Amino acid sequence: MRLNELDKLKYPIGKFQPPAHIDSAQIEEWIKIIESFPKKLHSEVDYLTDRELEKQYRPNGWTIKQIVHHCADSHMNCLIRFKLALTEDTPTIKPYFENLWAELSDSQNYPIQSSLKILEGLHERWTNLLRGLSDSDLEKEFLHPETSRRISLKTNIGIYAWHCGHHLTHIINAKQS
Numbered sequence: 001m002r003l004n005e006l007d008k009l010k011y012p013i014g015k016f017q018p019p020a021h022i023d024s025a026q027i028e029e030w031i032k033i034i035e036s037f038p039k040k041l042h043s044e045v046d047y048l049t050d051r052e053l054e055k056q057y058r059p060n061g062w063t064i065k066q067i068v069h070h071c072a073d074s075h076m077n078c079l080i081r082f083k084l085a086l087t088e089d090t091p092t093i094k095p096y097f098e099n100l101w102a103e104l105s106d107s108q109n110y111p112i113q114s115s116l117k118i119l120e121g122l123h124e125r126w127t128n129l130l131r132g133l134s135d136s137d138l139e140k141e142f143l144h145p146e147t148s149r150r151i152s153l154k155t156n157i158g159i160y161a162w163h164c165g166h167h168l169t170h171i172i173n174a175k176q177s
Contacts, residue, residue: 009058012169016162022154027130027138030161035127037164038119041068044171045112053112057174062102064174067167069107070098072115072122078160079126085142085153092143130157
């Protein structure tokens with residue numbers, strides 16, 4: 001498989017590109033994406049068989065099951081990062097090895113229902129928190145130690161709206177493979 005073809009499978013909606021200016025309308029659009037993600041995810045995976053949950057979106061990629069569990073892991077980490085940034089002065093966040101987490105037994109061998117439940121409750125709380133942020137809250141940042149980049153909360157809302165669409169498209173593509 002050629003590199004360009006592999007990139008299209010890895011990033012079916014492209015890589016996240018933050019807009020030059022993020023306004024309140026953009027933020028609300030992203031929050032709606034985050035808010036609706038659990039329902040959209042349910043509609044894609046609720047009736048899949050165990051065999052269908054083992055489908056991959058690309059060669060050597062994660063299975064649908066691993067993607068669902070990854071979303072729960074990633075979104076839990078994201079909510080914690082938001083809370084750290086809201087309560088500390090530009091905290092350095094703790095990265096994690098998502099590829100290794102996806103290899104753990106709870107990501108490979110455990111039913112997806114628990115992660116779907118986590119995502120439902122987490123996204124409900126998360127969107128409530130996001131809608132309560134002030135303009136000054138949205139400017140707060142955390143430091144990502146792997147990239148040494150400061151990431152504002154308003155940009156991170158966009159990153160996670162993208163993340164929702166990114167993995168939802170992986171699941172749709174895996175189902176069609």
